[in-house]
Amino acid sequence: MSTMPGATEQAGNQVSPQPGPRRRLHPAWVVAAVAFLALVGAAGFRAAPGVLMVPLREEFGWSTTVLSAAVSINLVLFGLTAPFAAALMERFGIRAVTATALVLIGMGSALTVLVNQSWQILLTWGLLIGLGTGSMALVFAATIANTWFVKSRGLVIGMLTAGSAAGQLVFLPFIAMLAQDPGWRQASLLIAAGALAVVPLVLKFLKNSPQDAGVLPYGADPSGAAPVPPARHPGDSGNAAVRALQVLRRASRVRTFWALAAGFAICGATTNGLIGTHFIPSAHDHGMPETTAAGLLAVVGIFDILGTIASGWLTDRFNPRILLAVYYQFRGIGLLVLPMLLSTEVQPSMIVFVVIYGLDWVATVPPTAAICRETFGADGSVVFGWVFAAHQLGAAAAALAAGAIRDSTGHYTYAWLGAAAMCTVAAVVSATIRKDSKPRESLPAPTA
Structure with a gap:
């Protein structure tokens, strides 16, 4: 049971959540649940290359080096996109960046069924899915936990990280079966469907911050005895890329x-x-x-x-x-x-x-x-x-x-x-x- 603010008071231009009636479930846990599903949907491609490489190589005659290059681009972008994604979430909001990332993953996986040139697999597997999965990397879990939780942050990050691993386990058996019969194209479409299916939930339930929901972060002291660190709000930051690089410089x-x-x-x-x-x-x-x-x-x-x-x-x-x-x-x-x-x-x-x-x-x-x-x-x-x-x-x-x-x-x-x-x-x-x-x-x- 969490003490939930039930009303807000206007003080100047600031809207501050105030204590109110107790509710059964803090909105932070709804956000965490949707984030978990988003990570599951985004994780489908993470297990796919090992299953799809052989059928692609057999159908098109592409070398393992070409397919590995696509995976390498994906891995590099998966890592290097993360800090910029965190800054973008501060600039445009968690919801917008997450929905866009899932669409990129879905597009990259769905467009794979149309490829017939080796450079095209670099674009779909590498660029589109790399940018999408990079925006849904572990930094997403940290951003959700830091924004919505004062208490139980470690547990939430652990649960969301486990969601990424669970996504691979959920998709892998189906990807393997579909890659054999009826074929790798159906497997790619399954991944696309898994990512896109979560987008409506993200748009409806994944709010950017507790202030948007008129509440304090989970575990925050309503009396103000333990002040909550000020959260950044969409629109507060300047250029996201510049901010990410500035943070790196200072860190x-x-x-x-x-x-x-x-x-x-x-x-x-x-x-x-x-x-x-x-x-x-x-x-x-x-x-x-x-x-x-x-x-x-x-x-x-x-x-x-x-x-x-x-x-x-x-x-x-x-x-x-x-x-x-x-x-x-x-x-x-x-x-x-x-x-x-x-x-x-x-x-x-x-x-x-x-x-x-x-x-x-x-x-x-x-x-x-x-x-x-x-x-x-x-x-x-x-x-x-x-x-x-x-x-x-x-x-x-x-x-x-x-x-x-x-x-x-x-x-x-x-x-x-x-x-x-x-x-x-x-x-x-x-x-x-x-x-x-x-x-x-x-x-x-x-x-x-």
């Missing part, structure tokens, strides 16, 4: 930013870059069937949901720096022993690895977002967008490096061991992040 002067970016780059390297890209071929090198290895990754996805929600709950109760250090170190231990677990048969120890790695997969997101908000205040969502960009760049670099190691040595062992060492570095860096005495509402303006 780059703060050691915490570099510590978080370095840790998240290692996070991306050891998840999407290594396990996500190279676990199946590495398992195949050891004689494990590809279908079995893919099944193990599906289990990782299932436990990813549980781990991320649990991490959000823990972030609301414990020091996020310590949580990050523990997550990274456990991940490093798993990578250290992974070469010994790969074999033709799935051993019980491999199941243990898959479960633990799944719980840890994106458990780093809630504490990282919490530190961004704590350190950078109202700029925290944009800063988190830049930190997330480091995540994707780390993933791309690790995917490339691991492939080079496999080509030069004939195995992935050094890649796993190197990643384990990087996790230890991330754990140490995270544990030594300084804690400010109090949150800052915004970054300090640059000095001359």
